Amino acid sequence: MKFGVLMFPGSNCEHDAYHMVSKVLHRPVEFIWHATKDLKGCDAIVVPGGFSYGDYLRTGAIARFSPVMEAVREFAATGGLVIGICNGFQILLESGLLPGAMLRNNGLKYVCRHVYVRVETGDTPFTGLAQPGRVLQIPIGHMEGNYFADEATLAQLERNRQIVFRYCSEDGQITEAANPNGSLANIAGICNLQRNVLGMMPHPERASEALLGSDDGLVVFQSMVQSLELLTTRS
Amino acid sequence: MKARVFVNLKKSVLDPQGKTIHHSLQSLGYRSVNDVRQGKFFEISLDPTLSADQARAEIEKMAKSVLTNPVIEEFRYELEAVEAHP
Amino acid sequence: MKARVFVNLKKSVLDPQGKTIHHSLQSLGYRSVNDVRQGKFFEISLDPTLSADQARAEIEKMAKSVLTNPVIEEFRYELEAVEAHP
Amino acid sequence: MMLAESEITPELLSHHNLTEEEYQRIVQVLRRQPNLTELGIFSVMWSEHCSYKSSKVHLKRLPTTGQRVLQGPGENAGIIDIGGDYAIAFKIESHNHPSFIEPYQGAATGVGGILRDIFTMGARPIAAMNSLRFGPLDQVKNRSIMEGVVAGIAGYGNCFGVPTIGGEVVFEESYSSNPLVNAFALGLFRKDQIFYGKAVGVGNPVIYVGSKTGRDGIHGATMASAEFDEESESKRPNVQVGDPFLEKLLLEACLEAMKTGAVVGIQDMGAAGLTCSTCEMGGRAGTGIEIDLQFVPQRETGMTPYEIMLSESQERMLLVAEKGREEEVFQVFRKWEVDAVTIGHVTADGLLRVKDHGKLAAEIPNAALTDEAPVYQRPLQRPVESHRSPEPRRTARSQLACGAVLRKFLSSPNLASKEWVYRQYDHMVRTNTVQLPGGDAAVIRIKGTDKALAISLDGNGRYCRRHPRRGAQIAVAECCRNLVCAGALPLAATNCLNFGNPQKPEILWQFSEVIDGMAEACRVFETPVTGGNVSLYNETLGEGIYPTPVIGIVGLIEPITRTTRCWFPADGQIVALLGQVTRPSSEYLEALSQAFVAFAADMESPKDAYTLWANRLPCPPLDLHQERGVQNACLEGIRNGLIRAAHDCSDGGLAVALAEMSFSSFRAPRHGARLQVPAGEFPTEAMFGEYQSRILVTLDETDCRAVQQIASRHGVEWLRLGTVGGDRLIVEDRGSVLIDEPVAELESIWSSSLGQYFQR
Numbered sequence A: 001m002k003f004g005v006l007m008f009p010g011s012n013c014e015h016d017a018y019h020m021v022s023k024v025l026h027r028p029v030e031f032i033w034h035a036t037k038d039l040k041g042c043d044a045i046v047v048p049g050g051f052s053y054g055d056y057l058r059t060g061a062i063a064r065f066s067p068v069m070e071a072v073r074e075f076a077a078t079g080g081l082v083i084g085i086c087n088g089f090q091i092l093l094e095s096g097l098l099p100g101a102m103l104r105n106n107g108l109k110y111v112c113r114h115v116y117v118r119v120e121t122g123d124t125p126f127t128g129l130a131q132p133g134r135v136l137q138i139p140i141g142h143m144e145g146n147y148f149a150d151e152a153t154l155a156q157l158e159r160n161r162q163i164v165f166r167y168c169s170e171d172g173q174i175t176e177a178a179n180p181n182g183s184l185a186n187i188a189g190i191c192n193l194q195r196n197v198l199g200m201m202p203h204p205e206r207a208s209e210a211l212l213g214s215d216d217g218l219v220v221f222q223s224m225v226q227s228l229e230l231l232t233t234r235s
Numbered sequence B, C: 001m002k003a004r005v006f007v008n009l010k011k012s013v014l015d016p017q018g019k020t021i022h023h024s025l026q027s028l029g030y031r032s033v034n035d036v037r038q039g040k041f042f043e044i045s046l047d048p049t050l051s052a053d054q055a056r057a058e059i060e061k062m063a064k065s066v067l068t069n070p071v072i073e074e075f076r077y078e079l080e081a082v083e084a085h086p
Numbered sequence D: 001m002m003l004a005e006s007e008i009t010p011e012l013l014s015h016h017n018l019t020e021e022e023y024q025r026i027v028q029v030l031r032r033q034p035n036l037t038e039l040g041i042f043s044v045m046w047s048e049h050c051s052y053k054s055s056k057v058h059l060k061r062l063p064t065t066g067q068r069v070l071q072g073p074g075e076n077a078g079i080i081d082i083g084g085d086y087a088i089a090f091k092i093e094s095h096n097h098p099s100f101i102e103p104y105q106g107a108a109t110g111v112g113g114i115l116r117d118i119f120t121m122g123a124r125p126i127a128a129m130n131s132l133r134f135g136p137l138d139q140v141k142n143r144s145i146m147e148g149v150v151a152g153i154a155g156y157g158n159c160f161g162v163p164t165i166g167g168e169v170v171f172e173e174s175y176s177s178n179p180l181v182n183a184f185a186l187g188l189f190r191k192d193q194i195f196y197g198k199a200v201g202v203g204n205p206v207i208y209v210g211s212k213t214g215r216d217g218i219h220g221a222t223m224a225s226a227e228f229d230e231e232s233e234s235k236r237p238n239v240q241v242g243d244p245f246l247e248k249l250l251l252e253a254c255l256e257a258m259k260t261g262a263v264v265g266i267q268d269m270g271a272a273g274l275t276c277s278t279c280e281m282g283g284r285a286g287t288g289i290e291i292d293l294q295f296v297p298q299r300e301t302g303m304t305p306y307e308i309m310l311s312e313s314q315e316r317m318l319l320v321a322e323k324g325r326e327e328e329v330f331q332v333f334r335k336w337e338v339d340a341v342t343i344g345h346v347t348a349d350g351l352l353r354v355k356d357h358g359k360l361a362a363e364i365p366n367a368a369l370t371d372e373a374p375v376y377q378r379p380l381q382r383p384v385e386s387h388r389s390p391e392p393r394r395t396a397r398s399q400l401a402c403g404a405v406l407r408k409f410l411s412s413p414n415l416a417s418k419e420w421v422y423r424q425y426d427h428m429v430r431t432n433t434v435q436l437p438g439g440d441a442a443v444i445r446i447k448g449t450d451k452a453l454a455i456s457l458d459g460n461g462r463y464c465r466r467h468p469r470r471g472a473q474i475a476v477a478e479c480c481r482n483l484v485c486a487g488a489l490p491l492a493a494t495n496c497l498n499f500g501n502p503q504k505p506e507i508l509w510q511f512s513e514v515i516d517g518m519a520e521a522c523r524v525f526e527t528p529v530t531g532g533n534v535s536l537y538n539e540t541l542g543e544g545i546y547p548t549p550v551i552g553i554v555g556l557i558e559p560i561t562r563t564t565r566c567w568f569p570a571d572g573q574i575v576a577l578l579g580q581v582t583r584p585s586s587e588y589l590e591a592l593s594q595a596f597v598a599f600a601a602d603m604e605s606p607k608d609a610y611t612l613w614a615n616r617l618p619c620p621p622l623d624l625h626q627e628r629g630v631q632n633a634c635l636e637g638i639r640n641g642l643i644r645a646a647h648d649c650s651d652g653g654l655a656v657a658l659a660e661m662s663f664s665s666f667r668a669p670r671h672g673a674r675l676q677v678p679a680g681e682f683p684t685e686a687m688f689g690e691y692q693s694r695i696l697v698t699l700d701e702t703d704c705r706a707v708q709q710i711a712s713r714h715g716v717e718w719l720r721l722g723t724v725g726g727d728r729l730i731v732e733d734r735g736s737v738l739i740d741e742p743v744a745e746l747e748s749i750w751s752s753s754l755g756q757y758f759q760r
């Protein structure tokens, strides 16, 4: 089982994801350059955070045209696991791998802090080890995390249980005060209909070691490992 | 040939930036301001040998596929500051 | 009454956004694009009882003191989409 | 010779900030008249900013060597050995003037500049910090400057991908039209990966990399060396716009190019751009450099040699490669889509030779621009103190309730939480941040080792104004104390010296005193100064800032598990004070008392009463050796695992420090405490006096004896104050209650105050 971490010009959390997979999860991991279409046989793809192309046009807008995203689209279509974190989430939205779009935080400023998110469904390869309702403390760091979708899309997300994480209070209440950026329905992370592509604004890789204050985010990657292992034993 | 592509948030999407500027204008005493919406524009110099039709086609294509995100934004453009398109 | 204030970086000032967008448009195959500069605009609804002159004075004042930093930016504006000012 | 003679008029000279004598010296060096391009080159290299001509003689008095110092002042950044295979490079730089003119871009490019100083040495930046000074926030203009500066720092650092992990923000009237923006960066590398800004190897190609050159910031260096007046706002100097995305690419490309082994020297283009990088790289290596401007990538058309040489376009570097291996370098830069062009080569003649399409445009000995630039021993004079008529000694006793004073103090922007600021900074990227902002020092781990680094920036213009020498010592002492409180051994320092016009003897006297104070303190704490920055002429319309030296010190925590925090860790912990409690000089006590009498009047005003109060105080006394003893005792207690939490007492005194310890922090709830403080006759003075050399610690009951022994071994007083518990902060003196406040309320005042100024 191998993880691949994409590298775009301007990515800046790729080393963090790499470190987390190799030094905390102890799994093989490789960087994948944006200009290639070769995913090097990876079983899971991490689209990392950062400021791809400076976020100069719109967050994630330019990265989506890169050759590697073409490969990722095919990979996802065949059921491969893709997780987009922060800028990675924004890229997945722009690429159409996930529905909706990102707006500027309602406070207009960049926000870096730990937030609470509630696991809304255990029925994804990214949350299989987390009980629904469990509250995780994971940091965010973004200027555009104000998730937006039209009414029909939102209804669809709700109906198909595609909302994976919502911002919540410490005790799991979904309140406006707990929402750091004004996102629709407190959405912090969603998956696609097939449930193999996840986008989330909080950074689970920044909450993977107790030394850094929280290891609540580790469950996301451990769940991925577990579901990949299940796949291999089944086949 | 020059094109100007104006991009703004759809009416249905909240514009916190515009709202903030509106608010600070008001608190600075600009009482006559009723509303502010913020948008962005791109001034694009095009190959002068393009015909107007070609230019229009190019601009529309790039505006739709690159310069805007149709989920939240809409655009209009001007060519050479003479024609305006809704 | 409506005003549109267009703000852009002065010509001599580096526009990293425009530059990056230009670069990506080119690599996406839009070869006819020679240059891109990015700017922003404000759509401002004004108190309808203002005269055109009053409106112009208000808009110029706020554009100079709030909407731009004259060290690096310049602006132009339109009133009611009928008149245009350089 | 070959160069077209242009008329050198007195106006032209003054426009270039050159004196008649300096001009004569140029003629002497060249043995002819300079042309305009050469005049421009001299003017920037001989500007205060680049030549340190007023400060050099004084800076020499700073201690700069030590066992761990791999590189002292003189390179782009100092380098310190942190043991094992690793070294760190760090430095602080000012960007005061640009930040006043265009707060966002000024601050952003300041961050960009200091980051380049670090990665030009081969180190990957792993931490950024900043020290900021603004005028009072009740003025709209100051708020908007601050908002722009903070957003600019965030915009650049966040995009670049360096965590901005701490700093300081101070508000005082003297910074109203002279805000200070000092940016710090620190990078990590292996000891065998260090690169220098030297143009070695005659014949080696000189390669320009990064952004294209435009007409930005021409004369930025001379601007940073002149006072502001009404005219300068209309002069509208061309401010640079930063491109953090390009800088990120430049970083990756440079580090990767260095790995090829084909790079022999590299330097960023900062102030004075191409001019400075060429002559300094040649100067350091004793070589010459010849370039042809036709190869320099340009963003604008029709640029003259003068403009190209003086442009301060950002995100550019100059590197010297091994002849024949250029292609290896180019390949890396192509991969990152960053321009890289050979623009010349290294020569043996020690000259900076600039051609334009083959035609000679300038020719100057490198040494004349660098080592041999003018140095002045300007006159200095101690200012005559406005002698107040000796007032009768009346130590008026204030009748203020300490609890009410505490609430008022905690709402001062100078003491309140700076969360509004650091929320905007990505302080977690690179997943090394062990201590989130808000503690005494920032702490980052070094992956793959058992080490962590602690960093603190400190300055106190208000003390330095009263007593420059002691004020500087206090800055160093407080900085080290902050590190010790985090469990770190202070290793080495950098500094940024922000002052007014050095041609005023009183200002230069302040400067000289600060140097002596800093030197003395750095010797006592064994923290050599490895570099820094001097920012002079911080004056607008003749009004100078407070003399504001900012010191940045880096400390080492090893093992990382010894990292200490400054919050009450648990109920039942014993709270104690290391260092003298209250036996101040009577002069200081008297000043405190008088300040409190005035404070009573300010109390109800909406102004920042703490700052008014603090400005009335003299610089507190300090005994460096006593201070060192306190710090040593504290560090020993931490390293032995006895001291569980430690917090330095500084601004706002004992009461504010206790309140801060009781507040909540990430994953740690707030705690009250019940404490006994022998305040004697002067309770407010004891609670809020800013006595130095004091650290509040907490420990287990069973460890008290051991810590007490450590303290007495270091000759340090130790006082047990009480116990952590409950939800109120209670301070008593033999039965009489001084403070009894709910911690939640104090915390809410403290944490919301700054943000309220910016609420829309």
Ligand SMILES: Nc1ncnc2c1ncn2[C@@H]1O[C@H](COP(=O)(O)OP(=O)(O)O)[C@@H](O)[C@H]1O
Residues within 6 Å of the ligand: D129, D130, D131, D132, D164, D165, D166, D167, D168, D169, D414, D415, D418, D419, D421, D422, D436, D437, D438, D439, D440, D441, D442, D458, D482, D650, D651
């Ligand atoms: N400009 C800033 N940038 C980031 N963090 C800051 C800044 N200013 C203050 N902080 C953080 O706020 C905390 C308190 O700052 P300060 O009051 O200066 O502390 P101290 O008095 O202990 O030196 C520190 O953790 C500091 O790093």
Ligand SMILES: [Mg+2]
Residues within 6 Å of the ligand: D457, D458, D478, D479, D482, D650
């Ligand atoms: Mg401090």
